Structures are given as structure tokens and as C-alpha cells.
Amino acid sequence: MSDRTALVTGANKGIGKHIARLLAAEGCTVYVGSRDPERGRRAVEEIGAGARPLVVDVTDPASVAAAAARVDRLDILVNNAGINVSPAPPAESGPEEFRRTYETNVFGVVAVTNAFLPALRRSPSPRIVNVSSGTASLAWSTSPNPQFLTGSGGAAAYRSSKAALNALTVLYALTLAEEGFKVNALAPGARATDLTPRAAELGGDPAEAAEGAVRLALLPDDGPNGAFLSWDGTPVPW
Known part of the structure; x- marks a missing residue:
């Protein structure tokens, strides 16, 4: 794995930092994507060998373009950066x-x-991992899985955005398949991060979710493409 290069967005904390750490442990050179240069620098110091800082604000086209200009070849892209601004249902x-x-x-x-x-496209085996959410599953929203508290219709903006991300995952997978890409979505489960207070209360280990992302990042050529998988590799219904 020593010749692979990865970028993880939103990697200065939470699941993203664990993903970057595990990829670096596999011998990858890992760009630690962060909006804040200082937070990114501290994360790189904590991760250690193999980690490189990369300032990138995914909502700023100029920032994204500047970051892309610094990377000549990339084998793995983990779209991890995400926000949840409201627990409200759509009517509220x-x-x-x-x-x-x-x-x-x-x-x-x-x-x-x-x-x-x-x-x-300069990589012989490009991989894209989109960090989604089990709460994005329309099947689980209409027939709730007891592992996810999705029956109330809350966090509508977040959940619908992740459902849209799932659709993008499929579309990228279809259009890039002939070029050898593997594009998949990960449902990391409820984890103790600051994304949502309720997830933090449930206390799941973010490092465990990161292991699932790394498996998708290092998929062999016969691995799945266009799949929605839980952190443990179990398929999640759309």
C-alpha cells in the first residue's frame, strides 16, 4: 500500500481523522483535509508518519480548486466532510x-x-468512498430498523442530503465503472462524534466506523461498485 495516496475531507476530527490514521497505518500517504489550517496541522501531528495537511473547504470553489492543484495523483478519495444543522422534521x-x-x-x-x-484517473485502481448514514435509508425510514431511530421524521435536512448522496454514489459508480473506479457509500452507524448530540450519547466508537471506510478505500478490483454498506460490510437497503 506504500505507493497509494489518499485524501480524506473533514479529517481533522471524528471519523475522518480515524480514517486518515488507519490509511496512514496501511502505508498510504494521506492528505488530511480540513477547513481550518491549524486544526489540520494538529491532526497531522497526531496521526504521524504518512499524514500531510491539505486545506480544503468543500463549500468554497476556490479552496477546492487550490487543493486539487496540489495533488498530482490520487488513489483514494473519502468524502467524509458533513454537517447536521438541525434535528427538525421538514414541516419545522x-x-x-x-x-x-x-x-x-x-x-x-x-x-x-x-x-x-x-x-x-492517474491511479491504476481509483476508489471513492462517500460517508453517508443509515438514517438516509428510505427503507429503514418507512420500516424502521431498530438500530436507527429514524421513525420520527426528524433531522430532515441531514437525512435527505445523505439520501441524495447515495443517489450520487450510484450515478458516479455507473459513469466511472469502465475506468476501473469503485464508488461506494458507507453507513458508519451512530458514533460518538460532535455531528449530533444524540449520536454522541449512544457512544459508538468512531474508529470502528473508520475501519469500514478503509475496507472500501482498499477494495480489490473484484470488490463491489455502487453499493451502500454498513460499517461491518453488511448491505444497507436504499
């Missing part, structure tokens, strides 16, 4: 909450993926 949400959420969780993924496609 305003358009601005949806706009802010989609700006990072959907439009940011398109911006970063497209900007780094030239670098990814």
Missing part, C-alpha cells in the same frame, strides 16, 4: 437549513469529486 425546517446542509453534504461532494477526478 426552513429552506436555509436545507441549503446549508446540502452545500456541504451534496454540493461539496460533487465539487471535490469532480476537481480531483483528473488525479484519480
